[in-house]
Amino acid sequence: MFSEAVVQRQARVYQALPEYQRRLRLLDPKPSDAVAELDLTGYEYQVCSQNGEDGVLVEIFRRIGVEDGWFVEFGVETGMEGNCVALADIAGWRGLFMEANPDTYHHLHHKYLWSDRVTTLHAAVTPENVQELFAQAGVPRRPDVLSIDIDGNDYWVWRAIDAYTPRVVVIEYNSGLDPDQRLVQPPDTPGWDGTDFFGASLGALIDLAARKGYRLVHCELAGVNAFFVHTDEAGAFLAPEDVRRRGPNYFLGAFGHPPGDANRRYQAV
Numbered sequence: 033m034f035s036e037a038v039v040q041r042q043a044r045v046y047q048a049l050p051e052y053q054r055r056l057r058l059l060d061p062k063p064s065d066a067v068a069e070l071d072l073t074g075y076e077y078q079v080c081s082q083n084g085e086d087g088v089l090v091e092i093f094r095r096i097g098v099e100d101g102w103f104v105e106f107g108v109e110t111g112m113e114g115n116c117v118a119l120a121d122i123a124g125w126r127g128l129f130m131e132a133n134p135d136t137y138h139h140l141h142h143k144y145l146w147s148d149r150v151t152t153l154h155a156a157v158t159p160e161n162v163q164e165l166f167a168q169a170g171v172p173r174r175p176d177v178l179s180i181d182i183d184g185n186d187y188w189v190w191r192a193i194d195a196y197t198p199r200v201v202v203i204e205y206n207s208g209l210d211p212d213q214r215l216v217q218p219p220d221t222p223g224w225d226g227t228d229f230f231g232a233s234l235g236a237l238i239d240l241a242a243r244k245g246y247r248l249v250h251c252e253l254a255g256v257n258a259f260f261v262h263t264d265e266a267g268a269f270l271a272p273e274d275v276r277r278r279g280p281n282y283f284l285g286a287f288g289h290p291p292g293d294a295n296r297r298y299q300a301v
Contacts (some may be wrong), residue, residue: 038285044285045253046078070270072250072259073221075284080117083254083284085202089115089177092200092249092261100197103127105155107181107204110139114181115202115257120150125176128169132156133180157182158217159192166196171218176200181257183224184214187232187301191240194224199262201246207255208288209233211277215298228280234258236301238272248272255281 053074076084101123108114108129118197119125127143130153131137137154144150151169155161178198180186186203209215211234224230237258238248246260249269255278261269280288 037191037282038283038287041255042083042284043078044131045180046076046084046087049074049076049084070268070274071276072269073276076253079243080113080121081115083256084252085257086118088250088252088259089119089200090201092259092269093176096199096261096265099176100172102175102176102198103177103179104166104171104198105179105181106130106155107132107135107179107183108140109136111143111152112139115181116177119142119177120174124149126150127175128153128166128171130155130157130165134278157189159185159188162189162192163195163281166193171196173197174199177202180204182215184221184230185219187236187240187257188219190237190244191295197262199265201241201260202257203237203260204231204256205234205251205258207234207235207251207278208280211235214239216301218297218299221296226289226294228289229292230289233298235279239301248275251275251278253278253281254284255279 057092072088072091075087078084079086082204101114103119103125104117104127105114108131111129116127126149128151129140131140141152144152153169174195175198177200178204180190181204192280208228213233214236216232216236217230241260245263247263247266249261250259
């Protein structure tokens with residue numbers, strides 16, 4: 033579906049965003065619109081992330097500061113691409129990568145074979161084992177960032193994490209679902225089948241985040257990941273209602289996933 037031309041266009045957009053942001057500021061060096069000032073869209077930038085997550089995370093931590101420089105990410109495949117790969121490989125953060133697929137984990141493991149800062153685990157993360165895996169890897173109770181991307185039970189896994197309080201959470205959501213509805217795939221759903229039946233609506237994640245003490249601060253341009261910051265540190269960001277909602281725009285090419293089985297149903301939460 034995603035041709036080389038589409039991927040190249042995506043790269044050009046992210047490369048141009050900082051310059052575009054600079055030029056926008058020239059229109060009004062002292063913007064009176066607080067929403068425009070706090071919006072994270074113009075900070076999207078791609079180094080090792082799939083989309084503009086690298087730039088968003090750097091700007092978030094510029095605003096709230098870095099504490100221990102600790103990350104946790106699962107669903108990172110080979111480690112060539114991920115939301116925390118640049119933090120590990122370039123910024124030198126400590127952290128944990130987990131991957132379920134044995135073939136991709138083989139590459140991930142060898143990439144960090146001699147690292148004394150990055151731990152890798154071959155594990156299928158579930159609501160039942162996620163905190164045990166964190167403890168096994170020595171994850172601190174308050175890591176700087178947690179990134180969840182497992183193409184399905186992301187909502188249920190985050191809901192199960194109650195002994196750890198990451199400062200920032202990046203989580204995949206289903207931007208094809210109405211963001212005002214609270215819909216989640218049932219927890220017993222088999223693995224993702226490549227269709228548009230997966231994950232949770234943005235509204236479901238906003239509600240879960242609020243119960244856990246987090247606020248939505250950004251939805252990235254591609255409509256793949258939502259960013260949440262702990263309420264104690266969220267004052268330097270947009271209010272959740274001001275964060276722009278995105279539809280499926282994968283690889284910035286206006287693509288979504290093909291329709292799934294019409295008989296499958298989401299669970300209201």
